[in-house]
Amino acid sequence: MKAVIICNGEIKDYTYYEKYFNGAGLIVSVDGGAAHARRLGVKPHVLIGDFDSITREDFEYFRNLGVKIEEFPAEKDMTDTEIAVDFAAEKGCKEAVVIGGLGTRIDHSLSNVFLLKKMLDRGIKGIIVNEYNEVTIxxxxxxxxxxxxxxxxxxxxxxxxxxxxxxxxxxxxxxxxxxxxxxxxxxxxxxxxxxxxxxxxxxxxxxxxxx
CATH class of the missing domain: 2.60.120.320 (Thiamin pyrophosphokinase, thiamin-binding domain)
Incomplete structure (x- = not known):
């Protein structure tokens, strides 16, 4: 199964990402990535995160649609994106595409790139994409x-x-x-x-x- 993980990084051209949802059996929205999910016109299977960056409007929008909510404490050892990767692995995903995983925060961008190693270890073929780059390991x-x-x-x-x-x-x-x-x-x-x-x-x- 293929997962698409929507993070809160930079996305400009939403139409560019439509192709990555083809064949996706699991869509995970990570915290503030919910805003991107709405603009992409997709309904995630689950919202994951400590929800410190999601707007109340986006949270309520998807909750009213019946989207599953997985909330975690703000003080934790893992990033929300790493939790999303673990979630996808536990659901049996063998492929994962991370969108919105790159942006102006180089610490967040690098940590997401390094998560490709965790995906590989868990049997997932992972890629991180934006409009200009596609990264895999x-x-x-x-x-x-x-x-x-x-x-x-x-x-x-x-x-x-x-x-x-x-x-x-x-x-x-x-x-x-x-x-x-x-x-x-x-x-x-x-x-x-x-x-x-x-x-x-x-x-x-x-x-x-x-x-």
Missing amino acids: INDRIWLTRERDIKITLLPLSEKVVGVTTKGLYYPLHNATIELGMTWGVSNEFTDEVAEVSVKSGLLLVIKSRD
Whole structure:
């Protein structure tokens, strides 16, 4: 099952995200992400959070629609988004798309990117998207379909990533080791319709970006 997790980060072009809801069996609205859910015209299956950023109007709107409410204390060890990831895992989701997970708060943005590791550990293929970026994490291989004006960036999330090999990208890597802090994988380009990125060990962020 596929989950869409709607967070409270920056969203400008709401129509851009419509494609990510195709086939979604679970929609989770995280706290103030409820405002985005309303503008997207979607009814979440559940509202999750400590509700310190949701407006009363949005809260009452979805409660009156019968949406399930999962409220948590403001003082807790996990972010609302991490709780949403756990919720999706417990419901048996194998895919998750996080929208509104990137924005002006770099601490929130990075913590959401790092949640891709938790998703991977829990058997979920996770991506975080906005209008300009799509971020995922791999520990084996991934195939990427060519898109117009898209750049591919590969960044280590572990201390080192061993055996990085690419096919179908302009700047090739062959059994390379990329250590944390290296920028070898930044801003690559497609040469084929489908590119392949594989690693032997470690955690690699794979980022599709456009200007």
